[in-house]
Amino acid sequence: MMIPSRVLILSFTVTIATVVVSSTWAAPVKVFVLCGQSNMEGKGAVKHLEQLLADPKTAKTYAHLRSGDEWVERDDVFIKYNDDRGQGKLGLGYGTPTDRFGPELEFGHVVGNAFDQPILIVKCAWGGRALAVRFRPPSSGKGDYTQRDQKTKELVPLPEETYGEAYRDTIRIVKDSLKNIDKLVPNYQEDDGYELSGFVFFQGFNDIIDQKKMDEYGVNLANLIRDVRRDLDVPNLPFVIGELGQQGMEPEKRYAEKHFNFRKIQSDVSELPEFHGQVRFVKTSPYVISDGESFDGGYHYYGRADTFFHIGHAFGETMVELVKQQRQDSP
Template identity: 40%
Template sequence: MEKKSVNTPGIGLLGILITILLFTSFTPKGPAPLKVFILAGQSNMVGHGEVEKGDLGNLNYLVENDETGAYPHLVDEKGDWKVRDDVFIYFNHQEKIHAGGLTVGYGANENTIGPELQFGHVVGDHYDSDVLIIKTAWGGKSLAVDFFPYGDLTDIKPPLAAGDTGYFYGQMISTVNEVLGHLEDHVPSYEGQGYEIMGFGWHQGWNDRINQEANDAYRENMIQFIKDVQKDLGVPKLPFVIATTGMSGWSETHPRALSLMEAQLAVADFPEFIGNVKVVETRDFWREVEESPADQSYHWNRNAESYFLIGKSMGESMIDILEP
C-alpha cells in the first residue's frame, strides 16, 4: 500500500495529525526481564495438599464451599482449574519434569498442590512481566546433611550421591542453573529479554526436627545456607522467606518441635539479614484431622487449605521484602 505524504492536497488537518502519529518513529521499550523465584525444601514443599481426595479439606471442597472469597481465581468461567499464561513453573520430581503454566497438580502428583500454587498467584498478580518458579524439593531431606551448605569447607568429601553431605544442595543449585540456561524451553514468551532472580522460598524442617543434633545446629546451618545460596547464585542480597514447620499448630508441646521453630524464627534476627529475610509463622494454618483428607500430621494432614495459606503468606512476605 502506497504511503501518503503529509503534504498531500486535500488530506486536511485531521489527516495530517493521523499521518504524523502513524509514521513518527518511537523506540518501544523492550519486554521486562523475566522474574524468577526459587522454592526449595523437603516433602512439604513438594506438596501433599489433596485436590480431590477426602470429604473435607481438599481443594475441590474449599472452592465449592468458599465463603471468604479466597479461591475464585483458581477456576475459570467453566469451573475448570485455571492455567496462568504469565506464571510458569518448573519442577523435576522423581526424574520427571513437570513444567508449564501455573495451575493445580505441581505437588507430589497431578492431584496435589504445594505452596507454589498461591505463592505463584501472589507474585504473578504483583508483576506486569512474566514469572517463572523453579521448584527444587525432595521428600525426607535434612538441612544438617542433605541440604548442608558445604561451601568451601575442605573437610567434607565432594557429594557424589544421595546420602552424601550436601548432595541435594548441589542438586538444587545445578537445577536452577540448568533451567536458567534454557529459559526458552520452559517459558513460551521468553525471547532473550533476560531474567532477574527475585527471591527464594524455603519450607523444610521435619527431618531436623526429629534429630537433636540437627535441631541444635539448625539456626547456624540456615544462616550458612542462605549465605551460600546468595553466593552461588550470584545475588548477594537475594531475599529469603522461610515457612516454619508449624505442623500440629499451637497445641504442639514437644521440645524439639518448639526449638526448631524458634531456630527458624530467629534466622530473621541475624544482623546481616534484617529486612532481607522474613519468616512466616505457620501454626495458624494447621487444620485438625476431622477437617482434613488424612491423618498425616507431618504433611499437614494433606489439607489443601494449609498449603494454600503457606504459599499465600510466603508470597506476601516476599513482596514485602521486594517492595517495602
C-alpha cells in the first residue's frame, strides 16, 4: 500500500485524550507480558501513523487511537516498559525511540476491549538479543559461544553471566511489577488481586543470522516456555509465539529457505503435544508491505505503523482466544 507523498502529516503532540471507563472494575487485574528484541521494542513510526489517520482510505482503521487532535490513552489498560522506559496508561510513547510504537499499542486495545478487568502490560524488550545467548532459558544450560577480544583480537568464550541475562531481567521485572502492582494500576486494592494471564514472545533475528543459534532455536524456545511458566509459577500460562516475518510472505530468493525453515521451527514448537491448546504461533509476515514507503530502511518491518498495528492486533486476538479457551476448559 503506497502512501501518497502529498498526504497531510499531522504534527505530533504530547497532549493526550483519555478513554474514560467506569471507576468500578471487575477483579482481578489481568497481566500480560510482552517480551522480545527490537521488533518488540517497537519501531512503528508515529509519523506514518499520522499519515494513515490523515488519509480517508485508512483513517477508519486507526480512528480509536486518536480523539480530535489528541492521542488516546486508556483508563483501563496500563503498561510498564523495562526498568526505565516508562509506565502509565496505555498510549503512544512506549516504543524505542519514543516517536515509535510496538505491538503493545493495538494489543492493549484488543485485550482491553475483550475483558472487563483492568489490564497491566509488562513489556520487557531489548534489541540485539539472541535466544541462544542473552534470552537463553535456564533449562538450556550454558552455551558455548565466543566473542572477539578487543585487545588481542582472539576469539574467547563469552562471559558466563552473559547467558540468560535478558531472561533473568524479564523474570525479575515481571515479579517486581506484580509485587508493586498498586503503583502501576491506579486504585488497585489488595483484595482485587491479579492473575498472570499470558506471555507473548516476539524475537529471533539475532538467531536466524547465525546458523549455530538457529539450529538450537527450537529446543531453546520450548525450554523458554517451560522455564517462564515454572519461574513465574503459572504452569499453563497461555503463550503466543510471534513469527519472525521480517521478509514478508515472499522473502528474497537468497534468504527464502532460511526464513521458511526458521518459521517452521517456531511453528513446530507451538505444535508440541505438551503445549496443545495453550501455545499458539502467530504469523506476522502477512502484514509486511515491502513495496510501500519505508520508515526504517530494510529493517524492523520497514518501520511501518500499519504493520506494527496489525501485528499487535493479531497477537491480541490470539491471546484473547487462548485465555477464553482456558477459562472454558477449567473445571
